[in-house]
Structure formats: C-alpha cells, structure tokens
Amino acid sequence: MTVQSFTGSVGGLFGRLIDSVLGFFVSILDLIFGTIQRWIGIRGMPYVFVLPNLLIFGIFILFPMLLNFVYATTGGTEFYPDQRPWVGTANFEQLSTCENFLDPNTCREDLFWRAVFNTTGYVILQVGLMVLASLGTALVLNQKIKARGFFRSVYFYPVLLSPIVVALIWKWILQENGLLNGIIVSLGYDKVPFLVDAQWARFWVIIISVWAFMGFYTLILLAGLQSIPSDLYEAASIDGANQWNTFAKITMPLLMPQMVVVLVLSLIRAVQIFDLVFAFTGGGPGTATLYLVQYIYSKGFSSPSKQFGLAAAASLVMAGVLIILTLIQQLMRREEQ
Amino acid sequence: MGRIWGFLTRTRGGNKLHITDMITYLYLGLSVIIMFVPVVWLVLSSFKSSAEVVKFPPRLLPYRQETVEIEGYDEPLPLYEVSLEDGSTAVLAQTRRVGLEAQMIDPQNPDDIIKVNIEDRKPVESVYFGLDNYIEGVQSFNFARYLRNSVIVTIAATILTLLVNSMAAFALSKYRFRGRDLIFLIMISTLMVPLSVVLVPVFLVITEVGWNNNLLGVIVPGAATPTGVFLLRQYMLTIPDELLDAARIDGASEWRIYSQIILPLSKPALAVLAIFSVMWRWNDFLWPLIVLSRSEMFTLQVGLNSFQGELNVQWHLILAMTVLTLLPITIVFAFLQRNITTGIATTGLK
Numbered sequence: 001m002t003v004q005s006f007t008g009s010v011g012g013l014f015g016r017l018i019d020s021v022l023g024f025f026v027s028i029l030d031l032i033f034g035t036i037q038r039w040i041g042i043r044g045m046p047y048v049f050v051l052p053n054l055l056i057f058g059i060f061i062l063f064p065m066l067l068n069f070v071y072a073t074t075g076g077t078e079f080y081p082d083q084r085p086w087v088g089t090a091n092f093e094q095l096s097t098c099e100n101f102l103d104p105n106t107c108r109e110d111l112f113w114r115a116v117f118n119t120t121g122y123v124i125l126q127v128g129l130m131v132l133a134s135l136g137t138a139l140v141l142n143q144k145i146k147a148r149g150f151f152r153s154v155y156f157y158p159v160l161l162s163p164i165v166v167a168l169i170w171k172w173i174l175q176e177n178g179l180l181n182g183i184i185v186s187l188g189y190d191k192v193p194f195l196v197d198a199q200w201a202r203f204w205v206i207i208i209s210v211w212a213f214m215g216f217y218t219l220i221l222l223a224g225l226q227s228i229p230s231d232l233y234e235a236a237s238i239d240g241a242n243q244w245n246t247f248a249k250i251t252m253p254l255l256m257p258q259m260v261v262v263l264v265l266s267l268i269r270a271v272q273i274f275d276l277v278f279a280f281t282g283g284g285p286g287t288a289t290l291y292l293v294q295y296i297y298s299k300g301f302s303s304p305s306k307q308f309g310l311a312a313a314a315s316l317v318m319a320g321v322l323i324i325l326t327l328i329q330q331l332m333r334r335e336e337q
Numbered sequence: 338m339g340r341i342w343g344f345l346t347r348t349r350g351g352n353k354l355h356i357t358d359m360i361t362y363l364y365l366g367l368s369v370i371i372m373f374v375p376v377v378w379l380v381l382s383s384f385k386s387s388a389e390v391v392k393f394p395p396r397l398l399p400y401r402q403e404t405v406e407i408e409g410y411d412e413p414l415p416l417y418e419v420s421l422e423d424g425s426t427a428v429l430a431q432t433r434r435v436g437l438e439a440q441m442i443d444p445q446n447p448d449d450i451i452k453v454n455i456e457d458r459k460p461v462e463s464v465y466f467g468l469d470n471y472i473e474g475v476q477s478f479n480f481a482r483y484l485r486n487s488v489i490v491t492i493a494a495t496i497l498t499l500l501v502n503s504m505a506a507f508a509l510s511k512y513r514f515r516g517r518d519l520i521f522l523i524m525i526s527t528l529m530v531p532l533s534v535v536l537v538p539v540f541l542v543i544t545e546v547g548w549n550n551n552l553l554g555v556i557v558p559g560a561a562t563p564t565g566v567f568l569l570r571q572y573m574l575t576i577p578d579e580l581l582d583a584a585r586i587d588g589a590s591e592w593r594i595y596s597q598i599i600l601p602l603s604k605p606a607l608a609v610l611a612i613f614s615v616m617w618r619w620n621d622f623l624w625p626l627i628v629l630s631r632s633e634m635f636t637l638q639v640g641l642n643s644f645q646g647e648l649n650v651q652w653h654l655i656l657a658m659t660v661l662t663l664l665p666i667t668i669v670f671a672f673l674q675r676n677i678t679t680g681i682a683t684t685g686l687k
Contacts (some may be wrong), residue, residue, distance in 0.1 A: 156674075315535070
C-alpha cells in the first residue's frame, strides 16, 4: 500500500488544516525567497532550501555529537568545555575498571555496570517476549476473523500513549493497594510487593513495555503476513502440508524481512529505555531497574556532583552498541536481497 | 441478534467448532481485557474520592457517601445505615463522632440524638461520577499552564517540522548540486542516533543559545528530523520533473514551484509526518525534562511526572490528571485510527 492511498482519506480535514496554516507562511515567504533568487540565481536556490534544516540539524544534532567526544575526553565538574582539563581515556578507564567483570560491586563505577547488566537482561528478555507476542498476535489477526480493524486498534492504542501515562496507569494497578493485589487477596492469597521487590519490578518493566509497544510491531508483521500470496497456501494444502509445515516452510521464510525489522527496531528501542521506567520505578527499588540512559541522565543532570565526562563516555559506549545493531540490520538486509 | 450469534459461533469447518477458532477467540478475548482494562481502570478510579482511592480492596466503581441537609447544621450530614439495639436497621445522619461513639439523628425527627457504636453503622453510598478530582487537580497542578505549553510546543514544532523538512526534501530530491549526496548521507547516518546519546552536549548548546527554560529550546532542535526529510524526499522523488520545468518556462520562481506545486502534491506524505510529529511532541519527555527546569514552563508530560514525585500519596489527583493527559491523543486516535495504523504499517515509523 502506498502513502498516497493512506492519506487519501485523511485528505479533507487534515489537508485543509495544512493548507490554511502553511498558506499563510508561504505567502510571506514568497516575497522573501523571490528576492533571494533574483540575487543569487537559480543555482544557489537548493542551498537556500536545505539551509534551515542544515542549520538546526548541524547546531542541535551534528555539533553535539562531535562535542560529546570533547566531554568524554575531559574531566572535572566544569560545564564549559574550555574549562575542562584534558584527561584522555581516563573516563573510559574509570568506566571499565573492574576486578571481576561479572560482579558490579568490584567495579570502580559500579552503577555503570549495574546499568549495563540490567539493560542487557532487560533487552534480551523484553525483545524475546516482544517478538513472540507480536508475532503471535499478528498470526491471530491474520486469520479470517470478524472486526479485525477493531482488534488491531485494541493492540495499537497503547502505542500512542505517552510513556509517562503508561507508567502511571500500571503503577496505579500494581501498587500495594492496587487492583492486582485486590484480585490476589480476594482469591485468598497474600499481597505481592510488585514495586518493592527487585525481581518483580524488573518483571513488570518488561511486561508493561511490551504492553505499550507491542501494537507497533504487530502492525509491521501483519502487513508482512498480508503480503504473502494466498496461492502459496493453497498449493501447500493441495500437497497435504499440515499447519506446522505451512508455517515453518512458507510463512516464516516469507516473513523474514519484517521479522528482521521488528527485531532490530525493538532492540534499538530496548537499549534506550528511559522515560517509561523513570516514571514507573525511578530506577528502583535500589538500582534494580537502573538502565543505561538513566545512568547517563543521572550522571550528567541529577546527581549533586555532575560528572559530565562519565556521562559522555557512557553515552559513547551506548552509541557504539546502537551503531553495531544498525550495521547488523544493514548486513542482514543485504543478505536478504 | 441472530446475526450476532451467527458471528460469535462462526467457525472454520462448517458447524463444528474448530480448535484453532477457539484458540483465536480466546486469545483475542484475553488480549482485549489485558489491553483495555488498565485504561478503563484508570478512568474509573479517577472519579474516586481521596478516601475511596486508598481503600483496600478497591471497588470497581466510584462511590460517594449520601448526605442529607438538616436544618440547624451548616454542613450536609453523612448518612449511615445503622443496626439498632432492638435488631432493626435505620438510615440515620451522623452529626459528630466522639471516639468509638457516633452521635446520630433521624432526618425525619432531627431533635433526638441517638448514640451508636461506630462498629454498628455502615455508610449509605451511591455510584457517583464527580469532577471533584479534576477541578482540584487543575487548580493545584497548574494543569492549564502545562496544557498551554504542550499545545504550543506540539503545534509550533509540527509546523516548523513540516516546513523545514519539506524544503530540505525538495532540494535533495529535485536539484543536482555540489554536496547534495554528502548532506543526504550525513542525515541518513544520524537516523538512528537518539537524543540520549548526545544529552550533555545538547544541554550545553541549548544553554549557549539561551534557550534554557524557553519553549523554543523544546520546539526547534527536534524540528530537523532525518526521518521526516527521508520520508518526504522519497515521496517527492515520485513527482515528475516535467511539472517543474513547465512551471519554470512559465516564469515561476523556485520558491513558487516549491509552494504551489511540490507542497500540494506532497500532501499525503506531509499528513503522515504531521500525525507523527504531533504524536512525538505531545508524548516527548526526555528533551523537555532537560531543557525546562522552571515548573511554569513544564509540558504536560514533565509536569505529570514531577507531580507524581511531589505528591506521592495524592493518587486521586494524579489519576485525574493522567486521564486529562491521555484524552487528546485518544480523541485523535478515535478519529484518525485507520490512517495512523496504515501509515505506520506502510512507513515503518513511529
């Protein structure tokens, strides 16, 4: 399906809204840009068109990316780079000094390693569950069921909710006197300290993040399933293939491109988990749900002694992980083709 | 009715209920519960009073104690169902409570005071959806201010995003110029770089520009999204160049070509980007959290989060404010549901 057919139907209201809003700016800008063109000629115009974007992009994305290296290689608590002494790789060394890498307590920067371990565990379990849940749901939605549109939006609705709202909704359900404990007690069991127990908190962070984002990946997989030609299934059933064979030999291989997209996107997202957990557990209990981005945030912004160098170094480590993940996706895509 | 029954009992193989159908509908039924109950529970709870909210075990619907106005008392008196000593029950109004003893009066006969052990009385309640939490929340939470900030950020940022990205996409798709491929390459390569990676230096840049605690600091930086440029460029590539050449022969300026030909033709892609931009900006948290530190500049998401930190126990207000925060997105979803879902399925964006 093309973008065209998608928005054909939005046309009316949205189109008119965009028209009237943009129309106003456009007529003012008409005059300005007409003058500029007379002045620099037609060959200069593309530069004029990319300029606003490049300026914003350069100042707020590209420049900070380079500046990150400056922060990572300088120390102290000063905020302005020119007042920060050069320390070379000291920040990275501080992050990576461990007597025993499997035990965060023996590390100089134990919080960093806790965040690394927490994030790794979270990413593996969350992505695994996410892929399974969205694949299962997409397969069910791809059956001949009535009201498919309704069910599709049921799964999708939480995707639009802000992470803060999602966190509060679940905090309210899982708190000591919440709905879930109410149900548990009415069944005759004891209350469970969902938000106070480290393992439970980790468990629920995984569950609610799957709950919140699942609809997005389900949509991608469903689109993939629906693009598999149905005559393949007919041919398989004529040949007497059972359901499992059909699934393993037809559905899965043909769904691979979408599976790769889902896997990589959910990996990249999972590595960056922040706002949901920040509002849900605040990283706690203790450091049980402290993940990488929150470590960076707390080093740079919320701890009393601001260690910008450590924050920048840690964020470069994370950027490295994200770049590797993106490269893997590119490689797999190339192999597909 | 017959049709509904027919739908509910419809099966794969004729009249026999196939096992796959059962699993399918069981799965769907369960997941509707899991996906919807949390939100429904939030909305129901948001109408509960501060006393009701902390009650355990929680009740499904919000209740309010019935009261009665009796002459001689300034405040309306709460009504209780009291079991009296002679074994009968009566509905009485409580005037005051002293320790374990409550002083009650009969609303019909307000002169006699009946003393009752508080164990023997039960409040008379009825289901009540009141806006008390919402009103109190809006007043104490500065909701109007946060809402205003969020609306300004969302609208201004979306307009800026559409304008700036469509201009860049136009240049990148319709001109050959020195440096074009380099610009495109750099933009694409930062597609996957999230804000969290450049947190510290971005804060420095914002400070240097002087946009700390300024909504501009939230609006402008995110406007040049590589995703937006990419999406619009792919779409504009499908617009035939002959259209532009014809306009040039007619003496149109390049800006006119962009605004009168390219923009109207790209409306479908612009609409996709507009929907995404509204979603991104309304729900954005980390960026405003860093840029805004004065509470009167907070957006809804930052405000809501700091609100739950400040008043940790005031769940009745937090719940009401959470409902108000998710309401606009829910309304947008209700109207544009089909477009949003198809848009995501086709572009793979979120």
